[in-house]
Amino acid sequence: DEDVVVHLPEREVDKEFEEEFEKEFSKMMLESLESRKFDKKSAAFDVSIPVKRAVAFQGPPGGAAQSAGTEGVVFSFLTKKGNKQQLKAVELPQDSSFVQSTKQKQEADRAE
């Protein structure tokens, strides 16, 4: 309910720390990939999409990260609990690649 404009002094970026982190991060990525390089190829992923939809999206609790004017698009996030499928609502921003491609497809469909 209030707008506070705070001017904090510019923080010095810790270059050394950042460079080190950059390396550690890449290493972590690489190692993760390496570790599965020789895993057997699995069967192709082709799970059917459940029909039942998740309950309506309720919006983020705690008022975190408000989207600046542009409403997102509600997707369903498919997960598994044990062997049961679950759908959970998740809001994707307009500029995400998934939303973009969905839109393109819809327009293409309409054009047909």
Place this chain on the structure above:
Amino acid sequence: IRQRNSEAEIMEAPEHACKYCGVHSPSTVVKCLHCSKWFCNGHGVGHSIHGGSGSGGSHIVTHLVKSKHKEVVLHPDGPLGDTILECYMCGSRNAFLLGFIPAKSDTVVVLLCRQPCASTPSSKDANWDLAQWVPLIQDKAFLPWLVKQPTETEVMRSRHISPSQIAALESVWASGDAKATVDDLGKKDAADEIEAQPVMAVYEDAYQYQNIFGPLVALEAEHDRKVKESQTQNEVVVRWDIGLNQKLVAYFTLLKLEQGEVKLAVGDELLIRYRGELSREWESKGNVIKIPNSVSDEVALEIRKSSHAPTECTHNFQVDFVWKSTSFDRMQNAMKRFAVDETSVSGYLYHRLLGHNVDPVTLNANLPKKFTAPNLPDLNHSQVTAIKQAIQRPLSLIQGPPGTGKTVTSATIVYHLAKMNKGQILVCAPSNVAVDQLTEKIHKTGLKVVRMTAKSREELDSPVGFLTLHEQVNNNDTNPEFSKLIKLKNELGELKPRDEKRYMTLKKQAEREILMHANVICVTCAGAGDPRLSKFSFKTVLIDESTQSAEPECLIPLVMGCKQAILIGDHQQLGPVIMNKKAAKAGLSQSLFERLVILGHRPLRLEVQYRMHPCLSAFPSNMFYEGSLMNGVTTHDRIRKTLEFPWPNPDTPHFFLSSSGQEEISASGTSYLNRTEASNCEKIVTRFLKAGILPSQIGVITPYEGQRAFLVQYMQYTGTLKKELYKEIEIASVDAFQGREKDYIIVSCVRSNDHQGIGFLSDPRRLNVALTRAKYGVCVLGNAKVLAKHPLWYELLMEYKTQQVLVEGPLNNMHTSGMNFSRPKKSFA
């Protein structure tokens, strides 16, 4: 007698707060499954919120990289519930491998690992579009639509952790100390020695604030405990009496008090025990209802458990101080709350209190047409200006030099804010006396006021007794059952266990009811932490005499939801009393008000003084208030023409009587006295009394306990008038006179030596207070030659000299002194 008061449950951040920065809204945090610690998906302060390459990782990603952990789960209260992030196909939980793919013709997404599940080619007519796979970690943060980024406000109010702190913390965890927190980083291994870092003007965040002040408060608490607990006194002789309220009272003298080692206040708790053989063992706690004064050196203790008290015995008692950590606990708790609870104060106040540079804010408030509040005096221009500002701004400092009507101004502000219907107002001051004065004035305006006191003070007489919570509860007549129990309890002293339980329940209800219906609640700063107020929140808080409380004490009322704070005080008068030297040196004795002034917040000054004869206000005005003090009283108002007193100049009723009498070490060996000054003081007092001035109109100020004790004795022995008259004259330290006034003040400086310093007297704020207590006249007794070496005293003495009121000789034949002083090398800034 160590007594941990568990009353104040220390406020903690929730378990799921980011271990780096403390951010804790559920949609922004994830838990590392390997170490069960929570981290946020934000980058902390100093990075643009939307990371971008080149900047470090989000806190969770940083942790995973630094610790080589890989698996996470979302928060149960977040939008997705407690989802473990894993590959839908193979169940891999390595966050660095996971990514989302969308369905081809539906708004559905699923998590797949990059290798092997997302890299196995799928058939053309499959439901899923593997080509669109996006990694879960992008730009070194989790996808922001899956785990939210904390808002800018959240980040600003979080702990501002640095990369090197993160690295240090991770290495402590890696070495096996999984419980370590950022706060533990700076701490030395020698835990018994509390580190005292000096206070600062600006703090990065409330955690840093707490890390600096926490140890200082702990030092002061430890000092207080040690002093109190070492005060056991044996062989105490007791005189028994029954008080007006029919309660048993023990009278005795405590030697250690005279030596000034410990300060005792009315309301303090003592433990008294019988150690003799004439009766069986007995002990009881009690509350001090009287401390030594000029009438008698006795302490009076109201006994709590009078049954079986050996009232037939007088000797062989032992008295212990009961140390209570309550007020220190409340300070620590307030600082914790300030850090972890974002509802504790508004964002604006949060940043202002930490010294951040914030754009000014004006509140939406309609100014009243008439500023004078009902039944309070009319206001002068500077008072109206101060009130206007206080109403319109979220943070105001009002400086009230001596006699400028601070209390009236405060009460008027409270009146207007209450009329604007901004919810209940919390009014505080560090001392009970100041709170009582404010309560009385606010009550006059017609507002509903409740004065809440500590339980230990409920039995004490108070000028605003009828406004206190406990009396309002006892006078309750809305609940017949409760009234009956109250009556019964008063008659019998105690109730049957079942009745007592019911009584307590009803009492709690009644208290809450009364508190909820008040417009204004008045309580000491420490009292604001009372559990009875724990469910209350106050948007508006006014703190009077705020320059007399240490910062953490001021914080107690402020962290109860404050959005508008008004601090009143005067940083040119005495500051908070800090007993521990280390803590004082580190800066605990600097008030919040003072720090805000140092940061450039100009306080609004009340400029018209209504106390002193204009000749008395001139020097303080020039020295301490840039010459801005105006006189609201005339010389005519403050002259007693008929008074027979040898003022060197009857139009300017003040003088400095110089003598070269030597100082001596007092009997206790820890203080000083000066016989010549004592003799002069007695003669002046006798002259005043003979001229018809009442003892209550005279005050004697001396900075030394040794001189105070000596004066009390000396005047009664040597004074030519009735002993009782001298007994009624208040003789005390400068500190005891702060906030009060007398018609005539005599200052006995005591120190008189050629080589050593002048001790207490060199503090300009102390001199300011001493000189500004009197309405009609001031007599200063001292050694002008010695004092003039101090730059400030030099200025004062030159002023007296110019006015021809620097005098020497016996009182009935004082003559102006021809003494000359050379200007000290250091000048008074």
